Amino acid sequence: MKGPENIRSRAVSFFTEIGEISYFALRFFREVFRPPFEFRELIRQCYNIGNRSLLLVCVTGFILGLVFTLQSRPTLMEFGAESWMPSMVSISIVREIGPVIIALICAGRIGSGIGAELGSMRVTEQIDAMEVSGTNPFKYLVVTRIVATTLMLPLLIVIGDTVALLGSAMVENLKGAVSYQLYFNEVFDALKYSDIVPATIKSFFFGFAIGLVGCYKGYYCSKGTVGVGEASNAAVVYTSMLLFVIDFIAVFVTDIFFEVQ
Amino acid sequence: MKEDRSIAPVLELRALKKSFGDNHVLKGFDLQLHEGEILVVMGKSGSGKSVMIKCLVGLMQADAGVIRIKGYNITELGQTELDILRTEIGFLFQGSALYDSMTVRENLEFPLRHHKEKLRITETNEQLVLEALENVGLAEAIDLMPAELSGGMKRRVALARALILKPRIILYDEPTTGLDPITSKEIIHLMRNIQKKYKTSALIITHDVDCARVIADRIILLVDGVNYIEGTYQELIRSDDPKVQAFFKT
Numbered sequence: 011m012k013g014p015e016n017i018r019s020r021a022v023s024f025f026t027e028i029g030e031i032s033y034f035a036l037r038f039f040r041e042v043f044r045p046p047f048e049f050r051e052l053i054r055q056c057y058n059i060g061n062r063s064l065l066l067v068c069v070t071g072f073i074l075g076l077v078f079t080l081q082s083r084p085t086l087m088e089f090g091a092e093s094w095m096p097s098m099v100s101i102s103i104v105r106e107i108g109p110v111i112i113a114l115i116c117a118g119r120i121g122s123g124i125g126a127e128l129g130s131m132r133v134t135e136q137i138d139a140m141e142v143s144g145t146n147p148f149k150y151l152v153v154t155r156i157v158a159t160t161l162m163l164p165l166l167i168v169i170g171d172t173v174a175l176l177g178s179a180m181v182e183n184l185k186g187a188v189s190y191q192l193y194f195n196e197v198f199d200a201l202k203y204s205d206i207v208p209a210t211i212k213s214f215f216f217g218f219a220i221g222l223v224g225c226y227k228g229y230y231c232s233k234g235t236v237g238v239g240e241a242s243n244a245a246v247v248y249t250s251m252l253l254f255v256i257d258f259i260a261v262f263v264t265d266i267f268f269e270v271q
Numbered sequence: 272m273k274e275d276r277s278i279a280p281v282l283e284l285r286a287l288k289k290s291f292g293d294n295h296v297l298k299g300f301d302l303q304l305h306e307g308e309i310l311v312v313m314g315k316s317g318s319g320k321s322v323m324i325k326c327l328v329g330l331m332q333a334d335a336g337v338i339r340i341k342g343y344n345i346t347e348l349g350q351t352e353l354d355i356l357r358t359e360i361g362f363l364f365q366g367s368a369l370y371d372s373m374t375v376r377e378n379l380e381f382p383l384r385h386h387k388e389k390l391r392i393t394e395t396n397e398q399l400v401l402e403a404l405e406n407v408g409l410a411e412a413i414d415l416m417p418a419e420l421s422g423g424m425k426r427r428v429a430l431a432r433a434l435i436l437k438p439r440i441i442l443y444d445e446p447t448t449g450l451d452p453i454t455s456k457e458i459i460h461l462m463r464n465i466q467k468k469y470k471t472s473a474l475i476i477t478h479d480v481d482c483a484r485v486i487a488d489r490i491i492l493l494v495d496g497v498n499y500i501e502g503t504y505q506e507l508i509r510s511d512d513p514k515v516q517a518f519f520k521t
């Protein structure tokens with residue numbers, strides 16, 4: 011049977027990949043603080059990322075808040091606890107659902123885009139051309155993109171969370187006749203620093219993961235157009251997995267720092 | 272005799288070896304390019320010409336051998352020194368390798384971003400870009416995207432980009448492959464004009480016999496991973512060796 015051998019070779023390539031990505035991340039940290047800096051390209055990438063995903067994030071966030079509230083209403087009503095709605099929704103969206111869902115959407119949107127773009131640049135020798143023209147392609151292409159996703163994701167998540175809460179407030183307003191002002195007063199009462207700070211820190215890591223994996227997959231794309239498709243696909247799959255791992259670790263760490271008081 | 276020059280060659284490869292697994296592509300390839308010379312390397316498809324030229328500029332790591340550019344051993348240089356040395360080399364890629372996301376103008380400006388000051392170039396970017404495009408006869412394409420250009424135009428823009436820093440050495444990887452005979456002739460004509468105008472040295476990789484006949488000062492045949500034979504076009508076509516004849520007698 012080829013089964014066990016197959017599993018072993020897969021395990022080996024899995025761990026090799028983890029090693030290579032770690033090395034890639036290391037190289038990023040070595041180059042990110044070393045001049046020359048590519049500010050213009052960084053701004054352009056930030057703009058691209060925001061531009062590409064803002065609408066998507068808003069629509070998803072809105073529906074998320076809407077559906078979440080609609081689904082929870084009957085249960086809360088059963089206990090006569092509708093007044094808890096704003097605090098429950100806001101805490102779960104800000105702490106967990108918002109960041110994770112929006113990061114997953116961005117992995118699909120931004121991560122795959124980066125994978126495909128760098129992959130096709132690799133395959134058509136554009137990255138080689140940069141290198142021979144005396145520009146460090148790692149700095150120009152990879153560092154700017156990773157920094158851009160790391161900076162932009164928290165922003166997108168804040169926007170997505172806000173829109174989700176708006177969606178939720180709308181349901182409460184229509185179904186429960188709660189005014190928007192009352193709803194958001196409740197929300198701000200419910201949210202504590204210990205909800206917001208860890209979630210924000212977490213979203214920086216999400217952004218970093220999306221940029222890192224997308225760039226890694228694209229930058230080392232194997233030859234051919236098939237490779238480009240694979241790079242963009244693998245970027246999404248690996249990033250999604252990594253996002254959950256980061257989330258798990260983040261929850262774990264948050265628990266240690268904020269709950270045990 | 273050209274080989275007897277006492278001055279050091281601008282490019283030199285010695286005993287270059289490169290394998291991919293069991294595929295031994297280069298098995299000890301030697302090459303010397305002298306100042307002002309046009310050297311043509313010919314070889315079958317898949318014989319390792321592109322691999323050789325990529326090792327030469329450090330895009331690929333050679334397994335063994337010495338690579339010298341203007342006397343510097345490139346494996347001993349740091350990244351910064353290598354980048355500076357690379358500004359003296361123009362490289363025309365087999366597939367043109369224009370940056371898809373940039374216009375023709377931005378493509379040409381790209382090599383200028385970090386190196387203008389170091390090279391003491393005083394012209395503005397605009398002047399340099401226009402001059403380079405006029406050299407290849409494509410000044411009107413300045414604001415087009417690469418996707419809007421034909422294959423031949425792409426090749427010419429790529430040539431303009433390779434020339435923008437006024438390099439002393441130009442490497443061409445199959446400059447005429449995939450083009451119709453007329454466009455090929457134009458490209459060959461361009462390469463000769465550039466040679467005359469800027470007094471550069473050039474290494475041309477090709478399997479186009481016409482191109483070699485028109486332009487080469489000297490030809491090297493790359494067969495089975497080594498430089499099989501070396502000489503002028505006239506010398507090579509008179510050779511009795513069957514492997515050499517396979518190239519020239521069709």
Ligand SMILES: Nc1ncnc2c1ncn2[C@@H]1O[C@H](COP(=O)(O)OP(=O)(O)OP(=O)(O)O)[C@@H](O)[C@H]1O
Binds near residue numbers: 314315316317365
């Ligand atoms: N990155 C790579 N990985 C593995 N093998 C490679 C790689 N690049 C080239 N090769 C192998 O090296 C050999 C030479 O390839 P190369 O591209 O140098 O050929 P070439 O002489 O330029 O051919 P052509 O005239 O078609 O361009 C081929 O057998 C190819 O399979």
Ligand SMILES: [Mg+2]
Binds near residue numbers: 322
């Ligand atoms: Mg080739």
